Amino acid sequence: MGGTVSCPDFDLAGTLASGQVFRWTQGQSPPQGRRAGPAFTGWIGPAPVRIAQEDSILSFQGTSAQAVRAFFSLDLDLPAIARSIDVDPFIHAALQSHWGLRVIRQEPWESLASFILSAFNNIPRLTGMIEELSVRFGEKPDGVGPLRGPTPFAFPRPEALARVSERALRRCGLGFRAPYLRAAARSVAGGAADLERWGGLDDDALREKLLQIPGVGEKVVECVMLFGYGRGGAFPVDVWIGRAMRSGYFRGRRRTDRRIREFARRHFGPMCGWAQQFLYCQARGARHRGAWHHQGLRTSLEAAFPSGSIS
DNA sequence: ACCCAGGTGAGGG
């Protein structure tokens, strides 16, 4: 299966690099075509996929156009979302710098597991852990031929991980996260956590349910809601967003994550999760450009968020 | 060698 889909207001490379998903890699050779961008390989649900962008056209192999659209939220109107969250100079700058960024919708289980593993971790290591788990416990779909990515193994199903000992999980480098992931897998596999059915719940009910899963706290809940269930009103506050928000909206003063989240929901409205993604990339971009290594935190954030503070 | 990382859960104020 393969084909093309139209993708206005979309930045494939930027979206895949924005810390929402951890199993996509840039392929070696761009597909034929003068203005084609690099090809990426990864997974959309159970299917290994290869995909490349040329202007406003996405060409892909391995899955359906509908799956591609859903995965990258191409069915949503980014300009409309942007207008709704474009309420101050900080977010405005972030929207401009990262135009085309979209919130990805991946499977709730993979999202849940990935963000459980993100605790007190860094992205390179997290990526390695997920890779290791997939190689050892993921299924290999039949007929993985021409579009084989880095790993011909799917992300492990909860049933598979539920059978694995904590010790074996630790051997994948999970450290103290091993019992958390194991407990979550057992909870899902055993039916106590019915991720599929929970898709029908409203935000508050879903939040409450997810929070009961072992190893899942407020931050992970928001990530799963945003990246796994497509809930635009979720607002994960990680260290990067925390810094950015304190700097931009609270004059650098301490605020609890909860307060930051509540402020963001009021301030940005029902699609605040998208604002989060843009601000996250903006804050992280400042670090990648070296700002935080060579200057103080405050000054670098001012570089990342060029206007004066509000609120 | 040394520091630190996209958090959670437990304990106490």
Next chain:
DNA sequence: CCCTCACCTGGG
């Protein structure tokens, strides 16, 4: 509620 702290490892 809010604050503090320990926590497995391996990238940088």
